[in-house]
Every structure is written in C-alpha cells, then in structure tokens.
Amino acid sequence: MKQKFYQEIESVCPECFGKIKAILKEEDDHKVYIYKTCSKHGEFKDLISSDASYYKWTHYATEDGEFSFDKIGDANPPDRIADERGCPWNCGLCNLHKSTCSLALIDVTNRCNLTCNFCYANVEKSGVLVEPSLEEIRRVMKHFRSKPIPAVAIMFTGGEPTVRKDFPQICKMAKEEGFKEAIVATNGYGFQKPNGEGYKFAKACWDNGLDTLYFQFDGIHDETYMKTRGAKLWKYKQRVLENCRAAGFDSIVFVCTLAKSVTDMEAGNIIQYAIDNIDIVRGIIFQPVSLCGRISYEDLRELRITNADVLHEIEKQTNGALKVDRDWYPLTTIVEFGRLIAWYAGMEPIEFTCHPDCGFATYMVLDPQTKSLRSFLEYIDPLPMIEFANKFWKKVKERKESNFFTKLIGESAGATLDKGLNWFDRQSVKARFLLGVLPYIKKPGKLMELFSKVIMNGNWASISSFSYGSLLIGSMHFQDPFNFNLERAKRCIVHFGVPMPDGSVLETPFCVYNNFTRQETEKKIARKYTAKGKEEWVENVAGPEASTIIRNGGVDKDGKPVE
Structure with missing residues (x-):
C-alpha cells in the first residue's frame, strides 16, 4: 500500500x-x-x-475480488424514484439507495432537559414542537417492519425521549411490531430520578421490552459536562447506572461525543469506568463531533477529529491494550459472518453493509483465566477467519430448503419430516463451519468454547452468554457538509422514519436527514411551541418535574443547577 x-x-x-x-x-x-x-x-x-x-x-480489497471491506447489501424496493436532482435531495428512500435499513430511528419528541450547543433537535432552538402521537409512532414501526427486508432494531431518539410519560408504552409497541432490539438514545433523564422514581421508570421500560440504553456519557468529570452540556451532570449519570442496576437492566452502551481538546482526553476514563461497571455496561461508542452550520476554516481545523484520531487516542490512553494496527476493523468486516450465524439460527440478520468510512469497532472480552479484559483479536487470526466465512457464505446462501417428503407424501405429514431434514442439514453445515474456523483460533479455552456455542447455536441466549462480561467499543463518525461523501449516504443503514401529514412515512438516511432535510421536514409536521403549549405540557405530559425540563439548561425553577 x-x-x-x-x-x-x-x-x-x-x-x-x-x-x-x-x-x-x-x-x-x-x-x-x-x-x-x-x-x-x-x-x-x-x-x-x-x-x-x-x-x-x-479500503483494502484482494485483486481476485474474494475479499473487500467495501460491501454492497440487499436493498429494499424504493419508496420513490430519483428525479433530476439526485442524491441527497429527493431522499425518501429512492432507487439510488444501495443498502437496507438495519437500525430504524424515530424522534419521539424534540423536548429536552438540556441545551447542548451542537444538538440538531431541540424545541427551544427550533421554536416548534415535534412530538408524534402513539398512532403515528406505530405507523412508522409498521413501515420498517413491513419491508421485504425488515429492520431488526429500533432506536427512540429526540430531544430526550424519556420526558414522555408514555415512553414505556412506546417500548411495548416496538416488541408488538416484531423488533428484536429496542434502544433509547438518552441523556438518562427518566432513569436518573431520585427517591425511587428512576428505579420505577427503569423497571417499567425493562418490563415493557426496552433492551438497551444508548447513554450519553462524555466522561467522569463535571468540568467536562459543563463544557459539553452546560451543567454538572456527574452525579446525574451515576444515578442512571445505580437505578438501572437495581431494576435488573443490564444493557447500557456509553455514547461519547468527541471534540478535540474538549472530550478526547476522557476516552481512557470512559473505557475504565465501563470496565468497572461491566455487569451492566455492554459497549462504548465514540462519536467524533459533526460540524454542522457555518464555521470558519480555522475553527474547522481546530475542532475536527477523525476516527483515526480516536483510535490513536484510545491506544495511548489504554497503554496499548487496544492497538490501531491490530484491533480495529470497519463495521462491514463481519457481514458474511453475521449472515451465517443468522442463517444457522433462522433469524433475521443485522446487515452492516454501510460504507467502510462510517465506523470501526473492536471487542474486549473477559479472560476466564486472568479475569481481566483483553482484546478479542488476541485470541483469533481475524482476516483469514473472515475470508473463510466469506467463501463459506457464498456456498451456503445457494442452498435450498428440502421439500422431498412434502412432494412424496403430501403437506400434512411431509412438512414435519422436511423440517427435521432441514434441521439436520443446518447442524451438519454448522459443524463443518466450526471445523473450518478452528485453525484460526490462537488461544483455545473457555472463551473459545463460548464463541463456538455462538456458531453452533446462533441464538440470542448464546450471543448473550458470549457478550456478558464483554465490551464492544466502536467509533462512528457521522457526516457534515464539509466532509460529506454521497456514496456513504447511499449505503447508510441507519434511517429516520417520519410520520407525514398525508399518512405516509418518510424514510431518510441519518446523515442526509440531519444535514439537509430535517428543517424542511419538521416544518411540515411540527406545531408552534407557544407559552400555552408549555403550560399544557407541564400539566398533562411532563408531571411535577416539568419545571426542570422545559427550562432546558439543567437548572431548577429557581435557576439553581440540577446535579
């Protein structure tokens, strides 16, 4: 190279x-x-x-085309046909899109108890209220689940989703509509409430199907939160973990927005704090800040931080426990491997067929012998294993389900026999695959036994057993107008769904919506945020905590900071 x-x-x-x-x-x-x-x-x-x-x-690819990090997925039928403007201006989705949606997003409100200066969705900044009804939210869910390749996971975004009193009901709706994973992007508001209220809220969400908190977490110092969120939030963040742990909620992902010389020095602290709370923390996602809006070239150069900067900073702050040249791979790396696991278990696959620039990830796992977290890449030879999985998938995807007995003796008795025959066929294929990956395992032991169970069983229980005590760490750099690559937009797998006034659902890739079409779309669906509207919300929606929410600054009704 x-x-x-x-x-x-x-x-x-x-x-x-x-x-x-x-x-x-x-x-x-x-x-x-x-x-x-x-x-x-x-x-x-x-x-x-x-x-x-x-x-x-x-961006590496072999000359024979057998391996590449650049992967094209299967796209759903378009909702519209591209006009002469092309991408990104007629998105919704059009026929130019190349990947299907793996993670559906719904903005359930643009109300928030904070006023982060880089946020793109805030009622106080926009002056309009965006808060779909339960019926509209269900319409969006049905849109994503009714596609030929349905979205497997859904994330509720905002604003701050947990200011809605009916949020547990929204979680329940997601499971009713068939989503395997329900996630909330939250600063922790509903979960941090003192006097037992946060515990009750966490328990209600967990009992109604919420699987994961995508938890805004910029560091472990109040000074950091004052710079990023305008409030001292460290005790607030700690209460979230305490209440979730008490409620049995054991899947939290820390999400840190990284800006140069603002939060990048907290990367090592965040990883260590996640390790200290490994019983409930499952991952960390670092997000280099996207620079939307007008900005001088000097400020752009000063603030810009890339995925590579993040990975090098993590290597430095972890004293080499995670190495740039060993541990980090594009999200697209595991596409075929994931398809195989899903095929074995008869599950819907989660397709990471985004652009290689979109994100990078690695895995830290609990070593059963030393009881310490180590890079998973120490245990396997990743590229040869992935290349083997890619070739194996090409053969497996062509296999047809047997209907031998159905043809021979009819539907009623034959279908059961064919089901058994197909089950046996999958078991034999799985065994051959496991034997094929064994040469690429460098450190056998208990951890590799759990990994083998993921391959052989391919179900959520096996995946959970392997994930428990493990830590997924990723870096995802969303685009802004300065670094925008239209090819990335066409390959996006994270899509917003917006319920439109005409009864349709507008489906738009994440970076396209936030950079270009959010403002215009919200004009069509929003209502004016008036003083009367605030009063009605205090009385009917938010409850007694509303005075600290609608002021949007981490202060109480007397202007004192809320811890």
Missing part, C-alpha cells in the same frame, strides 16, 4: 449544499483530505483521516 490514496467522489458545497465533484487525496503529511470547489463559493478543504496508512488498509 505504498501508493498514495486518491479517489474521486461526489460531495456538496458546505455553503449552498449544491452537489459538486470532490477528491479524496493523501498528502505528504500522511493524512487524507477532501478537496472540492463550488462555482459560487470557492474552494474547500477538510481532513478525512489523520492516518493515511490505516485509511488505505480499511
């Missing part, structure tokens, strides 16, 4: 959002930049990756 990286792409002008040509180019400082020129607004340059060697490796 000595040749310098160069790629021509389509992007947008950060000023007028017009579609323009761009190039990704490696420079002599061993970094990759995006260059683009708008006929009206001039030239633009931004950093894509601070580590050209790692960036080139994540």
Whole structure:
C-alpha cells in the first residue's frame, strides 16, 4: 500500500449544499483530505483521516475480488424514484439507495432537559414542537417492519425521549411490531430520578421490552459536562447506572461525543469506568463531533477529529491494550459472518453493509483465566477467519430448503419430516463451519468454547452468554457538509422514519436527514411551541418535574443547577 490514496467522489458545497465533484487525496503529511470547489463559493478543504496508512488498509480489497471491506447489501424496493436532482435531495428512500435499513430511528419528541450547543433537535432552538402521537409512532414501526427486508432494531431518539410519560408504552409497541432490539438514545433523564422514581421508570421500560440504553456519557468529570452540556451532570449519570442496576437492566452502551481538546482526553476514563461497571455496561461508542452550520476554516481545523484520531487516542490512553494496527476493523468486516450465524439460527440478520468510512469497532472480552479484559483479536487470526466465512457464505446462501417428503407424501405429514431434514442439514453445515474456523483460533479455552456455542447455536441466549462480561467499543463518525461523501449516504443503514401529514412515512438516511432535510421536514409536521403549549405540557405530559425540563439548561425553577 505504498501508493498514495486518491479517489474521486461526489460531495456538496458546505455553503449552498449544491452537489459538486470532490477528491479524496493523501498528502505528504500522511493524512487524507477532501478537496472540492463550488462555482459560487470557492474552494474547500477538510481532513478525512489523520492516518493515511490505516485509511488505505480499511479500503483494502484482494485483486481476485474474494475479499473487500467495501460491501454492497440487499436493498429494499424504493419508496420513490430519483428525479433530476439526485442524491441527497429527493431522499425518501429512492432507487439510488444501495443498502437496507438495519437500525430504524424515530424522534419521539424534540423536548429536552438540556441545551447542548451542537444538538440538531431541540424545541427551544427550533421554536416548534415535534412530538408524534402513539398512532403515528406505530405507523412508522409498521413501515420498517413491513419491508421485504425488515429492520431488526429500533432506536427512540429526540430531544430526550424519556420526558414522555408514555415512553414505556412506546417500548411495548416496538416488541408488538416484531423488533428484536429496542434502544433509547438518552441523556438518562427518566432513569436518573431520585427517591425511587428512576428505579420505577427503569423497571417499567425493562418490563415493557426496552433492551438497551444508548447513554450519553462524555466522561467522569463535571468540568467536562459543563463544557459539553452546560451543567454538572456527574452525579446525574451515576444515578442512571445505580437505578438501572437495581431494576435488573443490564444493557447500557456509553455514547461519547468527541471534540478535540474538549472530550478526547476522557476516552481512557470512559473505557475504565465501563470496565468497572461491566455487569451492566455492554459497549462504548465514540462519536467524533459533526460540524454542522457555518464555521470558519480555522475553527474547522481546530475542532475536527477523525476516527483515526480516536483510535490513536484510545491506544495511548489504554497503554496499548487496544492497538490501531491490530484491533480495529470497519463495521462491514463481519457481514458474511453475521449472515451465517443468522442463517444457522433462522433469524433475521443485522446487515452492516454501510460504507467502510462510517465506523470501526473492536471487542474486549473477559479472560476466564486472568479475569481481566483483553482484546478479542488476541485470541483469533481475524482476516483469514473472515475470508473463510466469506467463501463459506457464498456456498451456503445457494442452498435450498428440502421439500422431498412434502412432494412424496403430501403437506400434512411431509412438512414435519422436511423440517427435521432441514434441521439436520443446518447442524451438519454448522459443524463443518466450526471445523473450518478452528485453525484460526490462537488461544483455545473457555472463551473459545463460548464463541463456538455462538456458531453452533446462533441464538440470542448464546450471543448473550458470549457478550456478558464483554465490551464492544466502536467509533462512528457521522457526516457534515464539509466532509460529506454521497456514496456513504447511499449505503447508510441507519434511517429516520417520519410520520407525514398525508399518512405516509418518510424514510431518510441519518446523515442526509440531519444535514439537509430535517428543517424542511419538521416544518411540515411540527406545531408552534407557544407559552400555552408549555403550560399544557407541564400539566398533562411532563408531571411535577416539568419545571426542570422545559427550562432546558439543567437548572431548577429557581435557576439553581440540577446535579
């Protein structure tokens, strides 16, 4: 990979959002930049990756085409046909989209108890209220589950979703509609309430089907939260974990927005705190800040942090426990492996067929002998194992279910016999696959026994057994107008669903919606946020805590900071 990286792409002008040509180019400082020129607004340059060697490796593909991190998924039928404007302006979804939705998002409210300065969805900033009814939320759920390739997971976003008193009911609806995983993106408001209220809320959500908290977690110091959220929130964050633990809620993912010289120094602290709470914390997602809105080039250069910066910072702050050149792989790496596991278990697969630039992940696992967390990549030889899985999947996906006995003796008795025959066939295929991956296991033992059970059983119980005491760590860099790559948008697997006034559902990729179409869409569905509306919300929706919520600043009704 000595040749310098160069790629021509389509992007947008950060000023007028017009579609323009761009190039990704490696420079002599061993970094990759995006260059683009708008006929009206001039030239633009931004950093894509601070580590050209790692960036080139994540775009690696064998010459014979047998292996690549760049993977195309199966797309659902489009909801509309692209017009002359093309991507991203007629999204909804159009026929240009190349991947199916794996994670559906619904903004259940844009009310929030905080006013984070980089948030894109806040009632106080927009002046309009976006809060769909239960019927509208169910309509969006049905939209995603009725597709030929249905979304497996759903995330409730905002605003702060847990300011809704009916939030546990929304969780229940998700399971009624068939979602395997229900997640809430939250700053912890409903779960942190003192005097037993947070425990009751966590228990109600857990009992009604909520699986995971995607928990805003910027660090372990109040000084950090004052910079990012405008309030001292450390005790607030600790109460969330205490109440969830007491309620038996054992799946929390820390989510940290990383900005250079603001939160990046907390990365090691967050990992250690997750390890200290490994009984209920399942993962950490670092999100390099997206720079939406007008910003000078000097400020852009000062604030920009890339996935590569995050990975190097983690290596430094963990004293090499997680290494850039060993432990981090694009999310697309496990596509075929995941399809195999789902096929074995007869489950719907979660497809990570996004663009390789979208995110990177690694796994830390509890070593049964030393009782310490180690990188999972110490136990396996990953690339050969993945290449084997890719080739194996190509053969498996062509296999047909047997209907031999049905044809021979009829539907009533034959179907049962065919079911048994197909079960036996899957078991034999699984056994051959397990034998095939054994040469790539470097450290046998109890951990590899659990890994083998995931392969052989392929069910949620086996996956949970392997995940318990393990820590998934990822870095996901969402796009902004400066670094926007239209190919990434076309491959997005995280889609918003918006209930429209005409009874339809607008489905839009995450980065497209937040950068280009959110404001216009919300004008069509929002109602004006008036003083009377605030009063009605206090009386009918939010309950006695409303005075601290609607002020949006982490202060109580007397203006004192809320811990």
